[in-house]
Amino acid sequence: MYVFLDIDGVLVKEDLTPIEDIALLEADYGKFDPICLQEFENVIRQHPEIKIVISSAWREAFSLKEIKSRFSNDIAARIIGVTPLARFVRKFFRHQEILDYLKKNNATEELWIAVDDFAEHFPPGTPLVVTNRYRGFDRSSAQKLAALIVDAQTQSNQEILPDNAVLIVSPNGTVKRLATEITAKILAESKLLTTEIILFRKQGKIYYLSNKPRSDGSRLLDILNLKPN
Numbered sequence: 388m389y390v391f392l393d394i395d396g397v398l399v400k401e402d403l404t405p406i407e408d409i410a411l412l413e414a415d416y417g418k419f420d421p422i423c424l425q426e427f428e429n430v431i432r433q434h435p436e437i438k439i440v441i442s443s444a445w446r447e448a449f450s451l452k453e454i455k456s457r458f459s460n461d462i463a464a465r466i467i468g469v470t471p472l473a474r475f476v477r478k479f480f481r482h483q484e485i486l487d488y489l490k491k492n493n494a495t496e497e498l499w500i501a502v503d504d505f506a507e508h509f510p511p512g513t514p515l516v517v518t519n520r521y522r523g524f525d526r527s528s529a530q531k532l533a534a535l536i537v538d539a540q541t542q543s544n545q546e547i548l549p550d551n552a553v554l555i556v557s558p559n560g561t562v563k564r565l566a567t568e569i570t571a572k573i574l575a576e577s578k579l580l581t582t583e584i585i586l587f588r589k590q591g592k593i594y595y596l597s598n599k600p601r602s603d604g605s606r607l608l609d610i611l612n613l614k615p616n
Contacts, residue, residue: 388436388540389499390532391485394443396504397528398423407472407491419457423523427502428462440488441469442481442501446554468492475496481508498539502532514539575616 395401426546431437441454446469448555455463470484472489478582481503485566489495501509518524540601 388493388496388536389438389440389489390431391440391442391488391499391501391503392427393501393505394419394441394445395480396426397443397502397518400523401520404420422456422524423532425527426529427524428459428527429533430532430536431462431465433533437465437536439466440485442485442503443467446470447472479508479510482504482510484515500532500535500539502528522534 399421400420431439431467441451445454451469455466458466461506469479470486470488471489473480473484481501485501486495489497489499498514500514500516502516502518502524503509504538506515506517509515514535516528516535518528604615
């Protein structure tokens with residue numbers, strides 16, 4: 388599985404506070420937010436099968452070696468390349484760059500997820516974690532990425548999560564399958580853990596079990612339709 392990673396608005400947060408000191412601005416430019424980096428790396432460490440490809444505009448300004456140097460050594464070792472630049476600027480150009488990378492590397496059948504702060508770069512239905520550019524890759528983003536990884540793996544191997552099964556994804560990305568009796572209790576009593584995300588499979592689709600009912604009373608949200616905070 389591939390994770391195509393943007394950087395600005397993901398690992399480098401956009402600052403709302405104007406910085407008038409040019410020297411300070413230059414010193415801070417390009418620094419990864421340590422919390423965002425930690426949240427991202429914690430999820431990736433839970434899934435050793437994942438390979439990372441840089442889809443950020445950083446690939447135009449920095450070498451892959453320079454970009455990798457900003458990650459922890461174990462995660463840097465799993466960054467295997469960058470996406471090609473689109474020949475023409477078009478709608479969903481970043482999505483097209485990802486498809487071009489997969490085609491070039493004979494990986495069109497591989498599972499993949501994108502992490503980006505611009506949903507507009509991707510068509511609807513893309514396996515995508517959209518970050519808030521001012522908060523970057525926070526705990527909520529980490530949980531969504533962990534959930535999408537489980538969803539993608541489940542779709543490729545139906546035995547991972549059979550119908551009516553429930554998975555708990557902890558804040559650090561650890562995934563646990565609940566025992567049948569605990570599953571029934573959660574669904575019957577609507578008990579949710581506020582620090583964890585709960586996934587429920589129904590009729591072959593993966594849903595996020597929300598703690599806030601929708602207008603129709605349902606608390607099952609299609610995982611691909613989750614919105615950024």
